[in-house]
Amino acid sequence: MNEVSLVRLYVIRVAAVLAVWGLWDSVRTIIEHxxxxxxxxxxxxxxxxxxxxxxxxxxxxxxPILLFEMVWKTIWLFAFGLPQWSSGVGSPRLxxxxxxxxxxxxxxxxxxxxxxxxxxxVKAPGERWR
Amino acid sequence: MASIAASAxxxxxxxxxxxxxxMRAIYFLIAFAEGSQVVPALFxxxxxxxxxxxALLSGLCxxxxxxxxxxxxxxxxxxxxxxWKYIWFFAFGLPQYLSGQQPPTFADDFMPITVGxxxxxxxxxxxxxxxxxVKAAGDRWR
Numbered sequence: 001m002n003e004v005s006l007v008r009l010y011v012i013r014v015a016a017v018l019a020v021w022g023l024w025d026s027v028r029t030i031i032e033h034x035x036x037x038x039x040x041x042x043x044x045x046x047x048x049x050x051x052x053x054x055x056x057x058x059x060x061x062x063x064p065i066l067l068f069e070m071v072w073k074t075i076w077l078f079a080f081g082l083p084q085w086s087s088g089v090g091s092p093r094l095x096x097x098x099x100x101x102x103x104x105x106x107x108x109x110x111x112x113x114x115x116x117x118x119x120x121x122v123k124a125p126g127e128r129w130r
Numbered sequence: 131m132a133s134i135a136a137s138a139x140x141x142x143x144x145x146x147x148x149x150x151x152x153m154r155a156i157y158f159l160i161a162f163a164e165g166s167q168v169v170p171a172l173f174x175x176x177x178x179x180x181x182x183x184x185a186l187l188s189g190l191c192x193x194x195x196x197x198x199x200x201x202x203x204x205x206x207x208x209x210x211x212x213x214w215k216y217i218w219f220f221a222f223g224l225p226q227y228l229s230g231q232q233p234p235t236f237a238d239d240f241m242p243i244t245v246g247x248x249x250x251x252x253x254x255x256x257x258x259x260x261x262x263x264v265k266a267a268g269d270r271w272r
Binding site: 091 | 147189272
């Protein structure tokens, strides 16, 4: 019996392909950037891009990255996006980030196979301690 | 000897207990040492801060808490940690160090990221990674 439906695997794969495609512009700027660029933001997105490549072949093994995506985007939404949006004072890129980051916790919540997460990351016994 | 032989079959042949603890130590360091540095920025920041970097790093720290319980299953987090630090080091840090043209944040970024670049290859269980993330058949396509 398969633990996760084929449809679900494809939903995760489509999300991974979209991430590879969507992050490509950031990845390109890793190669071409100003000498004074801090680079941390671009390197982090480059790392996510690489993980998304793995997720196309191994969607279930890369579920931790999907969870991570949902968590950090939710953190951003509540610590930065929503307070800035409601106060009217925000980063110059707030508008694009509200869509590009703030809308994605919901997308991640739809993509993540929650039954699988529950069985493998909550109910499953942890790795041995001795 | 008999007790060791008897307990051997129940042990996971894939990763030694030592390796599991090395991974746990790194999850712990990321979650709590790095966490104590980055999480305060979520609450204490300029009104116009973009916030992507503190949110990303805080998310990583939070997820690493789960790595203490499931070090093997959360390996993608360690791979991500290694990947972004290597990308930064070779695309930004090292060229900027060599050229002397550096952003004002360089001194803050260089040491913590370089430590990661040095440590992470010794933490990742490469044999396990090779078997499970390269050689293993991918999830089914049909």
